[in-house]
Amino acid sequence: SGSPESRIRSAQRGAGRKGQGVPICLGCRAPSTAGWEQARCSASTHLTWSVCTPRVINAEKSEFNEDQAACCQISIRRREPGLEEDEEWLILCSTQFLTGYYWALFDGHGGPEAAIIASNYLHYCIKQKLEEVVGGITEAHPPMHLSGRCVCDSDPQFVEEKHIHAEDLVVGALENAFQECDEVIGQEMEATNQMGGCTALAALYFQGKLYVANAGDSRAILVLKDNVVPMSCEFTPETERQRIQHLAFLFPKLLDGEFTRFEFPRRLKGDDVGQKVLYRDYFMEGWGYKTVEKADLKYPLVHGHGKQARLLGTLAVSRGLGDHQLKVIDTNIEVKPFLSCIPKVNVFDFALHDIKEDDVLIMATDGLWDVLCNKEVAHMVRSFLAENRTDPHRFSELAKCLVCRARGKKRAHQWMLDDSHEASYDDISVFVIPLHNRDED
C-alpha cells in the first residue's frame, strides 16, 4: 500500500501514537571516532525491560559505524475486517491488544543505509504481519479459515494432524516480515540511488515465548544458570556453500563464465592443471579429487575460510536484507540471486523452563563473536552479574563490559585483547536482556 517512502513515513508516524503505535529506536550515525553510543530507545512506559546496546567503532575500520540497533514494544491489534488502515486509526483505542517486545541488530555493509532503513522498518513489518494473522494466534490450534468459518467439518482435525500451533503463525509472520522488509529496502535504495545491505537479527518476546529470527552472521544465545542455549546459527558463504553452489549448478549463467562453482582448498593455478586436487561440488558434504581443467582456474563462487570466506569474492554473509543493486566489481554479475533474506527462526518456550534471576539473552553482531566464544561470554555474564547483584544498571554495564572486552586495548597501533590476541576490528553491538520477571510491569 503506497510507495516505500510513504510506508516508512507511515511507520514512523505510527510510532508517535500513544498506546497503539510502535515506539521506535531510531538508528543514527555514530561519531567517526571510537566511543560509546547508547542506543536511544524511545522512552515508553510499555517497555518494561531494561536493555542496553553500547556500540563502539573500532580502530578506524570504517568512517561510520555500520551497526544499527532497534528495540521497542509492539502492540498487535485485532483488525476489524473490511476497514482500511486510515479508517482504523479513527476507531477509539481498543482493549484488544497483544503485546510483544522486540530487539534487533543490523550489521550494515557497503554503507549504513540499509541497516538504518531496516532498523526503522522491520518492526513495523512484523507488527503488520502479526496483525494479519492475529485471529489465529489466540487459539491453541489456529483455524483452517482465518474467519473461523468451518468449510469442512474435519478442518480442526486437518490442522491438528499437521501439528500447526499458534507459534507457527508467529514464525511465519517473522519470515514474511523479513521478506517484505527486504522488498521495501530494495525499492527505497533504488529510489534514492543508494547501495548496500545488512544482516538482521531480531528477537521477539510474545505470548510467553521468545522468537529469534536471524539472517546473517550476528548471534543470539541464552545464558541460563546451568546451560547456554544457542538461539541462532550463522549464515555465511561457508555455512551455505551447498545452497549457493546448487543455484549456480541450476543457473550457470549467473556466473557469466567468470567463476567456477567448485570449491577447492585454495585458488588453483596453471601448475595444477591435469593434476587431481581436492574439491567439493554442491551435493557433497565430503571431499573428493577432481582432475583440474583450465575452467577450474576461475575464481571460486565460494572462496576462503572463516572470516575470509567470500561469496563471489564480494560478500562475507549469505543472508540479509538489501544488496539489490550489488554487482561483482568490474562485472555484470549480480550477487542478490545468491542471497536469501529469509531468517531461520528459533523458539524458546518460557513455560518449559524455570528462569532464574541472572538468566539473560545476549544478542551481538559478529564483532563480538569473532573474538569471544559462547563459553567465554557465558563465563563473563555469570561472573559479572554475580559480582554486581545490587547495581540497578548491571545489565547495561554488562553489555558495555562485553563490548569493551572484544574491542580490546590500543597498544601502539594495534587493538589487542587481554590475552594479547588481536582484538576485533569490526563494529561491535551487544544487547543484554534480562529474562527474569519479564511479565511484570
Next chain:
Amino acid sequence: SGSPESRIRSAQRGAGRKGQGVPICLGCRAPSTAGWEQARCSASTHLTWSVCTPRVINAEKSEFNEDQAACCQISIRRREPGLEEDEEWLILCSTQFLTGYYWALFDGHGGPEAAIIASNYLHYCIKQKLEEVVGGITEAHPPMHLSGRCVCDSDPQFVEEKHIHAEDLVVGALENAFQECDEVIGQEMEATNQMGGCTALAALYFQGKLYVANAGDSRAILVLKDNVVPMSCEFTPETERQRIQHLAFLFPKLLDGEFTRFEFPRRLKGDDVGQKVLYRDYFMEGWGYKTVEKADLKYPLVHGHGKQARLLGTLAVSRGLGDHQLKVIDTNIEVKPFLSCIPKVNVFDFALHDIKEDDVLIMATDGLWDVLCNKEVAHMVRSFLAENRTDPHRFSELAKCLVCRARGKKRAHQWMLDDSHEASYDDISVFVIPLHNRDED
C-alpha cells in the same frame, strides 16, 4: 567404462575372484506368500561379522517383496596409476588392501528391479570411488594433490585450515557412489524397458569408523548400553517439502499447470475460494494465511501427512535411486527432477566410544519403523540379547524377532500387533549387526 550391462556383469564377475573381489549378496525375488527368506550372503572367510536379514512379505500387499538386502566385505586396493582395470586383474594379489564391511537395504517401489540392480551394484560403486581416493585416505590430512606432489609449499596448511580429514574422503566417495549407481540404474532400466525406483540405506565400517549413508525412508540406529544413537534421518515429501517447493518456485514449468506448489492442511475446494486459509510456501517453516485463488484448487505438489504424504501425488519418498522414467499418471509431468539420489552420511567414530558386548547397529526398512519407534526397538534389543546371552545365533534371532513383532499376527483378515494396533502392511527388512569385537577375525 562400457555399457551399464557390461559394468554390472563385471561387478558380478569380480565377486567371484578370491581375495580381491567383492562378495555379493544377490537379491532375489521372494516367494509370493508370507514367509521367511534369509538374505544369502556369499560365504566368505573375510566376512567376520554374523549378520542376518530376515525378510517377510506382509498380508498380500505386493506380489513380490520389493525390499532387497546386500552385505559384503569390500577390499580397497591401491590402484597402480596408468593401468587399465583389465590389466590390473592380472597383477598378482597385492598386500596393499584396506578392508571395509558393507550392509545395505533397498526398498523398491513400482517393482523390485531398481532395488535388485542397486543391491548388486552399489557396493561396486563404493569400492570404485574409494579406490579412486585411497591415496588420500591413508593420511590423517589428505594431500591437496592426490599424487602427493606439493605445488604450493603451504598446501598442507590449506587442507588443515579447511579441516579436511580422511573421513571426508570416505563421505565424498559414498556421495559420489550413490550418484553413479543412480545413473547406471537409469541406463539399465531404460535399456531393458523397466520402471521403478528404490530407497537406499548403506552402512560401511571402514578404518575404525562406521559410515551410514541414507537416501530414503529406511533407518539405522545404534543401540548402545546407555543410549540410542540415530545414524540416519528420513527423506520424505514432508521432510524435504522446502527443497521440493523451492525447485517448483524456480522452475514452475515442472508442474505443467497441473499442481500448486503451496502446501495446505487439506485439499482445497470451490467453497474455499476468496477465504483466507492456512498455507506454507517454500521459504516458510511457519504457517501463514493466504487468500485462496482458483489456481490454489490444483492438487498440491506435496500433499498428505505422515505415511500418506506424497510428492506430486505419486511418491512417498523424496530421495532414492531410479525412477528416471516415472511420470505422474495421465500427465507428462516428470517426478525425477524433484528427487535426489544423494545420501546424507553420518559418521560414528568407534575410537571415541567404549563399545559393549551387546551394542548393535539396527538397520531396517520403513516397514519396521512404521509400527515401532526407536525406544521400543532399543528395549526389545536389550532385553532379547540379555536373555539369550549364550545363543550363538542370537543376533539373527533378534532380527527375526523384530520383523515378527512388526509383522504382527493375522486375526480374521487383519494383521495386528500384540497391543492390538494395526501391524505393518509393508515389506520389512532388518539387519542386526553386533559391534563388539568387530576387528577380530
